[in-house]
Amino acid sequence: MSPNLYFIALLPPAEIQQQATEIKQHFCDRYNSRAALKSPPHITLQPPFKWESDDLAVLDQQLNEFALQHAPVPIALEGFAAFPPRVIYINVLKTPELLALKAALMADLATTLNLSDSVEQRRPFSPHLTVAFRDLTRQHFKTAWADFQHRPFSAQFTVSHLTLLRHDGKRWQIHSEFRLDR
Numbered sequence: 001m002s003p004n005l006y007f008i009a010l011l012p013p014a015e016i017q018q019q020a021t022e023i024k025q026h027f028c029d030r031y032n033s034r035a036a037l038k039s040p041p042h043i044t045l046q047p048p049f050k051w052e053s054d055d056l057a058v059l060d061q062q063l064n065e066f067a068l069q070h071a072p073v074p075i076a077l078e079g080f081a082a083f084p085p086r087v088i089y090i091n092v093l094k095t096p097e098l099l100a101l102k103a104a105l106m107a108d109l110a111t112t113l114n115l116s117d118s119v120e121q122r123r124p125f126s127p128h129l130t131v132a133f134r135d136l137t138r139q140h141f142k143t144a145w146a147d148f149q150h151r152p153f154s155a156q157f158t159v160s161h162l163t164l165l166r167h168d169g170k171r172w173q174i175h176s177e178f179r180l181d182r
Contacts, residue, residue, distance in 0.1 A: 003050035005167040006175065008063070008105065009042035010073065010159040012129070017041045019155075020090060020129055027088070027132040031140040036130050039165065039172035043075070043092055043127050045105050047117055048167070059113065060176055063162055066108050067178035072160040073097050080148045081128065085138045088145060090153055092127035099125065105162075 011017065020041035028034040051059055076093040083089075092098070102125050110116040132144065159180070166175040 003052045005048050006051050006059070007044060007048045007165050007172070008046035009044050009163050009165060010075065011040055011042050011161070011163050011174075012075065012077075012155075012159070013157050016077070016155050016157060020131060023090070023131045027136065027144065031132065031136060031144050033132040033136040033140065033144075035134045035136075036132055038170070040174065041129050042163070042165070043098075043129060043159075045102050045162070046109060046115070049115060049117065059164070060178075062108070062112050063164060063176075063178045066105060067162050068181050070101060070104065070180050071097075071182045072158045072180045073101050074156065074158050077129065077153060077155040079153055080131075080151055082141075082145055082149075083126075084145075085141050086136045087130060087133040088136070088141070088148055089128035089130045089133075092129060094125070094127060098127060102127075 012020070017040060021037070024036045024041070028037055074095060074097055076095065077090050078093055079091050081089055081091040106116070132141075136144065161177040161179055163177050164175045165172045167173075
């Protein structure tokens with residue numbers, strides 16, 4: 001069997017997911033950028049990686065053990081930001097709790113499952129909730145960023161689960177969730 005593509009993320013509560021999805025839909029309708037609609041709104045902790053379906057129980061068990069050792073994470077969203085020339089996102093504040101969870105997860109996955117991403121290790125963690133990316137043209141980016149750059153958005157919530165998402169060939173689906181339960 002060939003490996004599937006997975007990633008690990010934090011998902012906001014349903015009402016915040018709905019607000020973010022409405023913004024993604026705005027980008028689809030107004031700027032013909034629909035790629036962000038192929039996943040639920042999320043904060044990526046471990047970027048996409050390949051994993052054999054036969055070994056999924058090992059991955060699930062490790063994520064469950066990790067989650068049981070960590071507390072739920074407070075999250076604060078504030079405004080919009082961008083990675084020019086194609087990505088616009090809802091800004092996630094870098095709280096000590098979020099940074100600590102990310103670092104602990106990366107260390108745990110590298111040690112226990114030999115799962116690490118050399119590019120990710122060199123790049124600073126910039127937590128975000130993407131609302132438009134890859135298929136947002138440079139011209140549409142300029143127009144959209146002028147519109148969203150100063151637009152207000154603010155929310156606070158606590159995330160109580162790590163989420164493992166799997167790509168089904170067309171979009172990202174929630175595969176399993178692991179309760180943060182320390």
